[in-house]
Amino acid sequence: MLKYQQIANDIEKYIEDHALQQGTKLPVLETLIAQFQVSKSTITKALDLLERKGVIFQVRGSGIFVRRHKRKGYISLLSNQGFARDLEEFDLTSEIIELEVKKPTEEVALNLNMDLEEDVYYVKRVRFMNGKTLCLEESFYNKSLIPYLNHEIVKDSIFNYISDALGLKVGFSDIYLHVGTLTEEEAGFLQLDTGAPKLYVESIFHLTNGQPFDFSKVSYNYEQSQFFIQANGQLL
């Protein structure tokens, strides 16, 4: 973790620990520079990161303010990968339905930008939050990038393994959302009725060099599907 990321984490933790309310003014730049004993550019980078994450907002000529206004029990739609970090407040477990190496379908090959003769790791698991079903997940990993997965890894956070053990850096993702109804099979895994509403999310995750490495299809239990997104002005 780089220095500015560490400082950003420290500031975010301070806001959380002190339960600072939205609109609370943070110390001015000069104070932060003195406090963390780093250069102005490092503090600026830390603040820009916090602004992109939706933790603070900066008003030119006026100051730096707390933005975080999260509702309890909501899952961040943009940072729920591996769930681990964002869902620390929840008790999260997985049940593995399938884990095997196979050939990709055309759809999978297209989304992972690979050939039909190459191999993918196919992972199917049900994830539970506080003992209730959260989602049914099917993921396809390009085996030439993720050469090895086992039950122990898959039961825990695959993304932590990819970054910590393989040293790969996750760059960006394309996320597609649909609303629909559960098939009989999905309903069985999620312990809901066939035809119940679902949030269906397809994601393509890329490494920082742009290579897609994971294509996943997730059907969420609608009773547990409470998501939040913090959007920044530049995107609106």
Next chain:
Amino acid sequence: MLKYQQIANDIEKYIEDHALQQGTKLPVLETLIAQFQVSKSTITKALDLLERKGVIFQVRGSGIFVRRHKRKGYISLLSNQGFARDLEEFDLTSEIIELEVKKPTEEVALNLNMDLEEDVYYVKRVRFMNGKTLCLEESFYNKSLIPYLNHEIVKDSIFNYISDALGLKVGFSDIYLHVGTLTEEEAGFLQLDTGAPKLYVESIFHLTNGQPFDFSKVSYNYEQSQFFIQANGQLL
């Protein structure tokens, strides 16, 4: 529009007009500087904006690449406000159900950070995409910030009016997503069956100074609810 925003728009338009595929390498920084005849910092700001918007990705020491990989017919969840820009490919219309000044409920007052004695503009409308219902929207605008709305404005893009006519700048938004089923009233407006699945989105929009000005509740027709999000690495 600032110079770097104009350049970002030009580059994005070039990518779209030439239908450049994901992974296509763009000219190096020096070439862009020479081509647009601006400083390095202006080009860098333009590229950072495009990266945040998910149009490109930059690989250190390797270059700038096209990222845009949008599926046809999908609505951007983070830039669909006012719909106008993102939905140019669609034919979008509105039918106003209600437009009136009233007192906020406790829920609305809380989300807009205002007193119960103050006034809000209440707007209820059905939005149509290509002649089919897209969503039922209820919005509450803080009247002390948005002093005037009429049918003409509400039938068109309220957000364009707010920025163009009132000169206000939209800063950031908090978005909450749920999946549920349609009530009889909602189903009637959306021309669907009662109990059909819906995507329900609550948003709080803030000005750049942090003041919330719009609290909206939108129920989407699930048959039209295809959204995409382009997420950046820092958020994952």
